[in-house]
Amino acid sequence: MSDHDPAKRLKATLIGSTAVLMWGTLALFTTLTGTIPPFQLAAMSFGIASAFVGLKWLVRSEDVAKHLRQPVGAWLLGTLGLFGYHFFYFMALRNAPPVEAGLIAYMWPLLIVVGSALLPGERLRWWHVVGALAGLAGAMLLITGGNGVSGFKSEFTFGYIMAGVCALTWSTYSVLNRRFGGVPTDTVGGFCAATAVLATICHLAFEITIWPANGLEWLGVIGLGMGPVGAAFFTWDYGTKHGDIQVLGALAYGAPLISTVVLVIFGKGEATWAVAGGCVLIVGGALLASKQLLQRRRR
Numbered sequence: 001m002s003d004h005d006p007a008k009r010l011k012a013t014l015i016g017s018t019a020v021l022m023w024g025t026l027a028l029f030t031t032l033t034g035t036i037p038p039f040q041l042a043a044m045s046f047g048i049a050s051a052f053v054g055l056k057w058l059v060r061s062e063d064v065a066k067h068l069r070q071p072v073g074a075w076l077l078g079t080l081g082l083f084g085y086h087f088f089y090f091m092a093l094r095n096a097p098p099v100e101a102g103l104i105a106y107m108w109p110l111l112i113v114v115g116s117a118l119l120p121g122e123r124l125r126w127w128h129v130v131g132a133l134a135g136l137a138g139a140m141l142l143i144t145g146g147n148g149v150s151g152f153k154s155e156f157t158f159g160y161i162m163a164g165v166c167a168l169t170w171s172t173y174s175v176l177n178r179r180f181g182g183v184p185t186d187t188v189g190g191f192c193a194a195t196a197v198l199a200t201i202c203h204l205a206f207e208i209t210i211w212p213a214n215g216l217e218w219l220g221v222i223g224l225g226m227g228p229v230g231a232a233f234f235t236w237d238y239g240t241k242h243g244d245i246q247v248l249g250a251l252a253y254g255a256p257l258i259s260t261v262v263l264v265i266f267g268k269g270e271a272t273w274a275v276a277g278g279c280v281l282i283v284g285g286a287l288l289a290s291k292q293l294l295q296r297r298r299r
Helices: 006-023 026-032 038-059 064-068 072-095 098-105 108-118 126-144 154-180 185-206 215-242 245-251 254-265 273-289 291-298
Strands: none
Touching: 006 215, 006 245, 006 254, 026 215, 026 254, 038 064, 038 072, 038 185, 038 215, 064 185, 072 098, 072 154, 072 185, 098 154, 108 126, 108 154, 108 245, 126 245, 126 254, 126 273, 154 215, 154 245, 185 215, 215 245, 254 273
C-alpha cells in the first residue's frame, strides 16, 4: 500500500497520535525525578531510550548497520530535531519566565499545520487552521491557568527568542521528516544516542551532576526514557512520515491537556474551569482538524 492509501494513512496517524499520549505523561515523570538538572535528565532519558532500541536489535538479531547507514541529511535533521528542541527549550526556561516561554515554545503544533502546506501532496484547509488555533487557545488556558500572562518584558528577550527557535526547530523537523520517508523508524535509536551524547556535553558545561536519590526518582527517569523521551519519538517519526500531518499537529495540543488531567488524578494538580475550557477547545479543535480524515474513514 502507498502512503496515499486512506487505511494506511489513518493507521499511521493513530500510531503517531500515541506520541501525544506519551508526551502527556512528561510532566508527571519529570516531577518524580526530583532535582536532577535538565540536561543531565535528557542525557539519561535518551541514553535509556537508545539502550532499549539497541537491546531490541540484539535480541532480534537485526542488521544494526542497515538501520544506521542512512543519508547525512536524515542524521542531521533527526539529531538536530531531537537535541535542538530540548536545548532551546531549556535555554528558554533559563532566560525567561516559564509560563511565557512555554506559551511561545508551544506554537510548534500550529507551525506544523501551517508548514505542512509546503509538502508535496498536502493541502491546507480552513478546518486545519481553525482546529489548530482552537488547540492553541486551549493550551494557553491550561498553561496560564486562565490568569493570563504578566506581560512580556524586554529583559527576557533572549529567552523568548530561544523559545521561538525551539518551536521552529520541532515544527521544521516534523514537517521535513516526511521527505525522509524511506528512512526506517529504527534509525531514531541512533538519533537518541547522538542526542544523549550532546546532552551530556551540555550537562558537563552548564550543570552540576545530581544523581537520583531514591527508587522513585529512578522510576521517573526510566519512565521518561521508555515513554515521552523514548518510544514517543519513534511513533511520532512513523506518524509524520506516513500519516496526516495536519491532524497530528492539531492533536499535539492534547499533550498539555493529558498532562494536566494526569497531574490532577495523581494529586499534583487542581481541576479548575481553565482545565474544563482547555479540554473543550483542544478536543473540539482536534475533531475539527480531523474532519476530512474521519469522513474518509466512515466512507
